[in-house]
Amino acid sequence: xxxxxxxxxxxxxxxxxxxxxxxxxxxxxxxxxxxxxxxxxxxxxxxxxxxxxxxxxxxxxxxxxxxxxxxxxxxxxxxxxxxxxxxxxxxxxxxxxxxxxxxxxxxxxxxxxxxxxxxxxxxxxxxxxxxxxxxxxxxxxxxxxxxxxxxxxxxxxxxxxxxxxxxx
Numbered sequence: 001x002x003x004x005x006x007x008x009x010x011x012x013x014x015x016x017x018x019x020x021x022x023x024x025x026x027x028x029x030x031x032x033x034x035x036x037x038x039x040x041x042x043x044x045x046x047x048x049x050x051x052x053x054x055x056x057x058x059x060x061x062x063x064x065x066x067x068x069x070x071x072x073x074x075x076x077x078x079x080x081x082x083x084x085x086x087x088x089x090x091x092x093x094x095x096x097x098x099x100x101x102x103x104x105x106x107x108x109x110x111x112x113x114x115x116x117x118x119x120x121x122x123x124x125x126x127x128x129x130x131x132x133x134x135x136x137x138x139x140x141x142x143x144x145x146x147x148x149x150x151x152x153x154x155x156x157x158x159x160x161x162x163x164x165x166x167x168x
Contacts, residue, residue: 035108038100042112045096049119052092056085064126086129090136090148093120097144120148124155 001009056064062074062082074082096116102109123129130152137145 038109038112041099045092045099045116048092048095052085052088055088059085082128083132086132086136089123089129090133090140093148094140094144097147098141101147117151120151121155124148124152125159130156 056062059081062078062085064082064085093116100109100113100116105113124133133149133152137148
């Protein structure tokens with residue numbers, strides 16, 4: 001076998017084995033990178049939610065950490081602060097929905113979304129938040145608005161019949 005024939009045989013070997021292997025490695029790396037980006041988005045959103053909860057704590061007079069509407073009526077200034085906080089919260093939920101939620105999620109994506117669904121359920125247990133939703137959702141993403149309204153309806157229903165909350 002001449003040197004040129006050996007080179008030609010090696011080029012066939014590279015084409016048959018090396019090219020598919022290279023494609024596999026490339027696709028695997030792309031998948032890892034995409035997963036890392038998804039997790040980074042999730043971490044940033046979670047950090048923003050933690051910051052939001054810090055603001056809620058600084059506004060403890062609004063009693064937003066309880067599941068019920070405050071027993072004493074809020075002053076106009078308190079109502080305005082509550083409305084602003086609800087606006088921020090809905091905006092954060094919408095961002096999470098757009099960036100994390102998919103109709104057909106794999107196991108890891110569903111795991112990341114489950115905590116956001118739980119946050120939405122927790123806030124939708126508040127009658128004042130549910131009552132404010134129609135106003136808060138004006139101009140928001142229609143799919144997100146439909147999703148959170150289903151969550152709110154399911155939570156309201158479960159509070160009267162004791163069933164579990166599942167939306168989506």
